[in-house]
Amino acid sequence: MPSAEELRERIEDALPGADVSVIDTTGGGDHFRAEVVSERFEGLSRIQQHKLIYDVFGDEVGGAIHALSIKTATPTPAGDGR
Amino acid sequence: MTNDEIRAFIENAIKENRVMLFMKGTPQQPACGFSMRASGALNALGVKYAALDILPDPRIREELSGVSGWPTIPQLFVGGELVGGSDIVMEMFESGELAELLGVEQPELEAEPEPEQPVQQRPIGLENRLN
Numbered sequence: 001m002p003s004a005e006e007l008r009e010r011i012e013d014a015l016p017g018a019d020v021s022v023i024d025t026t027g028g029g030d031h032f033r034a035e036v037v038s039e040r041f042e043g044l045s046r047i048q049q050h051k052l053i054y055d056v057f058g059d060e061v062g063g064a065i066h067a068l069s070i071k072t073a074t075p076t077p078a079g080d081g082r
Numbered sequence: 083m084t085n086d087e088i089r090a091f092i093e094n095a096i097k098e099n100r101v102m103l104f105m106k107g108t109p110q111q112p113a114c115g116f117s118m119r120a121s122g123a124l125n126a127l128g129v130k131y132a133a134l135d136i137l138p139d140p141r142i143r144e145e146l147s148g149v150s151g152w153p154t155i156p157q158l159f160v161g162g163e164l165v166g167g168s169d170i171v172m173e174m175f176e177s178g179e180l181a182e183l184l185g186v187e188q189p190e191l192e193a194e195p196e197p198e199q200p201v202q203q204r205p206i207g208l209e210n211r212l213n
Contacts, residue, residue, distance in 0.1 A: 047166055050167070051151070054153050062143075062154060067116065069116075
């Protein structure tokens with residue numbers, strides 16, 4: 001069963017330098033929410049940004065990872081930045 | 083139905099319906115919290131849309147993801163283009179971008195659907211267990 005920590009590490013490995021937080025939303029080890037801030041997202045549509053995250057996990061999304069909610073952002077835009 | 087026929091049906095649904103939502107369950111009876119949010123956003127905007135329940139046959143989801151390259155459900159298409167899943171739909175709904183894309187007025191948002199850190203408290207345990 002994947003852990004939030006494991007998901008976080010895998011996203012960080014795939015997107016070096018990204019600011020990543022992952023929570024297990026139910027505590028059950030299968031519903032997660034990931035918030036990722038990365039320069040890699042610059043110039044990409046939201047769809048492309050989310051796909052970068054989904055691609056880290058491939059078939060596991062929908063399998064062992066029952067649900068993965070994603071919020072992406074770039075470090076620079078207006079807003080509160082993190 | 084063969085897989086090819088299912089795929090053709092999906093592609094046709096995307097082409098024929100300007101606003102096409104693939105979801106678990108139906109708008110009247112969503113079978114998953116994420117699908118409920120996406121169809122709820124469309125309902126709140128008052129747009130006409132077509133919805134297809136992917137649950138009756140697991141191949142619908144497989145073929146849909148093959149067509150869209152998107153792994154999760156729901157999936158919203160507008161004008162033949164994938165807009166996104168529930169996270170993107172909700173972000174765009176809250177920002178007014180979805181209303182703009184669909185050419186409708188953004189409704190007054192009474193009591194925002196609790197944007198941050200809501201998930202933990204939500205009675206979420208039963209959703210999404212159907213496949």
